[in-house]
Amino acid sequence: MAIHMQQMLILMACLTTCAHCVAQQDVDTLLSESNPAIQAQLQAIDRVIRPVDGFSNNVESLREIQKLKELTDDKVELVKQVAIFSFAPGPETQPMTAGAILYYMQIPSRNTIRALAPYLDTKNPQLRSFVLDWFHGHDHADAGEWEAVNYKDYLDYIRWSVNRGVDIPAPFIRYIYERSPDRALLVFATGTADIGGQLKAIGKSVEARQQGRELTEQERGEIRQMQAKKQQQGQERREIVLAEHIISNAIWLDKHGYIVRFQKTLPEVKEALATLIEGEWWARLYVAWIMRRNPAFVQPEMVKRLAGDSNELVKETAKAINLQAVKAAVDVQRPRAAKAAPER
Amino acid sequence: MRQARLRILAFIVVCWVNTVHAQQDVEILIEKPDAAIQAQIQKLFNTLQKSGDDARSNIDVWREVKALKQLSTDKDKLVRQLALFVATTKSEEDSHVLVAAGILYFLDFPPSVPIRVFAPYLGTDNRQLRSFVEMWFYSHDKAANDSPPLRPVNYDDYLDYVRLKIGRGEEIPAPFIRYIYERSPGQALLVFAYAAGSRDVAVKLEAMHTIIEARKQGKEPEPQPELGQQFEERRRARSKEKREIELAEHIVSNAIWLNKNGFTDRFQAALPEANEQLDKLAKGEWWAKLYVVYIMRQNPPFLKDSILRQLAEDENKLVSEAASSKSISKPR
Numbered sequence: 204m205a206i207h208m209q210q211m212l213i214l215m216a217c218l219t220t221c222a223h224c225v226a227q228q229d230v231d232t233l234l235s236e237s238n239p240a241i242q243a244q245l246q247a248i249d250r251v252i253r254p255v256d257g258f259s260n261n262v263e264s265l266r267e268i269q270k271l272k273e274l275t276d277d278k279v280e281l282v283k284q285v286a287i288f289s290f291a292p293g294p295e296t297q298p299m300t301a302g303a304i305l306y307y308m309q310i311p312s313r314n315t316i317r318a319l320a321p322y323l324d325t326k327n328p329q330l331r332s333f334v335l336d337w338f339h340g341h342d343h344a345d346a347g348e349w350e351a352v353n354y355k356d357y358l359d360y361i362r363w364s365v366n367r368g369v370d371i372p373a374p375f376i377r378y379i380y381e382r383s384p385d386r387a388l389l390v391f392a393t394g395t396a397d398i399g400g401q402l403k404a405i406g407k408s409v410e411a412r413q414q415g416r417e418l419t420e421q422e423r424g425e426i427r428q429m430q431a432k433k434q435q436q437g438q439e440r441r442e443i444v445l446a447e448h449i450i451s452n453a454i455w456l457d458k459h460g461y462i463v464r465f466q467k468t469l470p471e472v473k474e475a476l477a478t479l480i481e482g483e484w485w486a487r488l489y490v491a492w493i494m495r496r497n498p499a500f501v502q503p504e505m506v507k508r509l510a511g512d513s514n515e516l517v518k519e520t521a522k523a524i525n526l527q528a529v530k531a532a533v534d535v536q537r538p539r540a541a542k543a544a545p546e547r
Numbered sequence: 548m549r550q551a552r553l554r555i556l557a558f559i560v561v562c563w564v565n566t567v568h569a570q571q572d573v574e575i576l577i578e579k580p581d582a583a584i585q586a587q588i589q590k591l592f593n594t595l596q597k598s599g600d601d602a603r604s605n606i607d608v609w610r611e612v613k614a615l616k617q618l619s620t621d622k623d624k625l626v627r628q629l630a631l632f633v634a635t636t637k638s639e640e641d642s643h644v645l646v647a648a649g650i651l652y653f654l655d656f657p658p659s660v661p662i663r664v665f666a667p668y669l670g671t672d673n674r675q676l677r678s679f680v681e682m683w684f685y686s687h688d689k690a691a692n693d694s695p696p697l698r699p700v701n702y703d704d705y706l707d708y709v710r711l712k713i714g715r716g717e718e719i720p721a722p723f724i725r726y727i728y729e730r731s732p733g734q735a736l737l738v739f740a741y742a743a744g745s746r747d748v749a750v751k752l753e754a755m756h757t758i759i760e761a762r763k764q765g766k767e768p769e770p771q772p773e774l775g776q777q778f779e780e781r782r783r784a785r786s787k788e789k790r791e792i793e794l795a796e797h798i799v800s801n802a803i804w805l806n807k808n809g810f811t812d813r814f815q816a817a818l819p820e821a822n823e824q825l826d827k828l829a830k831g832e833w834w835a836k837l838y839v840v841y842i843m844r845q846n847p848p849f850l851k852d853s854i855l856r857q858l859a860e861d862e863n864k865l866v867s868e869a870a871s872s873k874s875i876s877k878p879r
Binding site for chain 2: 262265266268269272309441444445448452455456459461
């Protein structure tokens with residue numbers, strides 16, 4: 204018994220260490236990129252900055268920030284260095300100070316997104332607090348229905364990544380879906396359209412005109428193919444946009460307590476989800492998130508299918524759906540719907 | 548000949564009266580210039596013009612901003628003086644309007660300040676002031692045509708402003724009401740539906756305050772159970788009305804979305820219910836009627852002449868004006 208217990212403790216210690224190692228990896232990678240000159244200047248700013256006083260009462264810090272900006276033209280690099288500063292040894296308020304410095308630096312959001320997106324799920328508490336504070340402040344996705352939810356820059360970021368063939372970090376994808384699955388779906392449906400192909404087609408026509416010649420048969424064929432692809436993408440996008448609209452409408456009715464109307468939308472919602480589950484991984488990820496959030500939409504066979512998906516993100520999201528809890532929630536809702544008074 | 552002359556004279560008088568009326572709001576501003584603040588705004592303006600592309604990193608700019616803020620702790624006053632500066636300054640191609648927008652940005656005041664100061668000037672005839680004020684509102688609410696769904700309209704601060712005004716029993720400037728309805732009729736309707744109960748809350752608080760004050764003076768106020776019941780009944784009625792309006796707006800905006808995105812069959816199926824909601828709203832409060840007018844004007848498939856004619860006779864001037872006008876355009 205004692206030996207068994209000992210083995211368990213050893214195993215636990217090993218697991219904890221491994222988890223710690225993985226958690227430490229992103230921080231170590233970031234630390235290896237630390238720039239001593241920039242870090243020294245960040246310390247200089249730290250000595251003079253008064254985060255709560257506003258710009259005009261921080262003239263001294265602005266002077267120091269100007270010096271910082273002069274150290275490099277690479278804005279993404281500057282943000283990365285501020286991220287390193289956020290978890291450097293210091294007081295508890297260090298991430299907040301880093302946030303204030305970033306705010307005062309007035310760097311375009313696209314650069315900040317590019318630099319911080321990979322660290323959205325870091326296990327380092329200071330770095331996580333710094334990164335999440337920036338993203339929450341940027342998109343306002345939890346501020347209630349009156350505040351503007353801003354996913355426009357996320358769309359730009361995804362377009363930028365897709366056009367350059369750069370991987371979109373998984374923590375970022377997780378983050379935008381968790382905050383607002385509907386907007387995340389629209390961001391992907393819009394941001395992943397093959398703009399490159401369209402530009403190529405335009406480029407071919409322009410090139411031929413500049414050379415004073417007609418398009419060759421092969422070029423014409425390629426352009427036709429690209430146009431057909433564009434049309435197909437347009438049609439697919441239209442279906443996705445409508446599916447999202449149908450589902451959002453149902454969620455709104457449910458949230459506002461229009462039970463009868465909500466029940467009437469369910470067959471159409473089912474159809475919309477069935478369309479999306481046949482789509483790209485980002486459409487399937489939306490389905491998984493919607494089911495995770497809205498027990499009434501859960502269909503066990505779809506959850507099972509998603510849990511075996513080839514995409515890791517889809518798989519992990521679907522596996523997190525607790526089917527038993529969902530059944531319990533739906534059982535509670537059903538009598539409510541039966542008793543509901545007719546709505547206007 | 549004489550008749551023609553009279554007509555011309557009448558035309559001139561009408562134009563003059565309109566101009567005088569439109570100028571009044573600016574004149575009220577001009578009456579109250581603060582020499583020190585105006586001088587500092589001019590100084591900051593000059594510094595900004597010299598600062599080059601990255602004014603945000605310019606220490607001199609921040610120093611002047613600080614000096615301006617030190618002249619008054621009254622944020623409304625500073626913003627009003629800036630508006631006066633815009634209205635009275637002359638510059639090539641009105642470049643000072645843009646620079647003034649920069650000054651407002653550097654002042655970094657909460658949105659509630661520009662909203663309450665600028666709201667009355669949204670319809671001003673002073674060209675520079677109008678551009679300046681509109682520029683601020685446009686960038687604040689982001690209600691441009693192409694914004695939703697990734698960057699939807701921000702009417703949060705407008706709701707706070709309307710709530711405050713109604714709670715205090717103050718008049719909400721007509722240009723502001725016109726502006727928020729023209730930009731986003733659905734959000735504007737919800738702003739009023741949500742803010743409508745603010746006066747009741749204020750009255751209830753006043754009644755509670757009276758009771759507390761009486762107790763402090765050792766008096767025992769007479770119990771007024773009917774007052775509590777009245778408040779409760781009104782609260783319930785408001786809550787029911789709010790719910791109905793939320794649903795009506797949802798049904799209409801759903802139909803608009805289907806139409807805008809070209810789902811014609813679905814739109815046709817949604818149209819009768821949307822029309823039914825508009826008919827109901829056209830019999831509601833003035834702010835619900837105003838919504839109906841803007842929806843019909845901005846979305847031709849919803850247009851019903853009979854309703855517009857009825858609303859053109861409405862006792863509320865904003866409603867009757869909007870219903871009679873042919874000039875309501877798509878949201879700017």
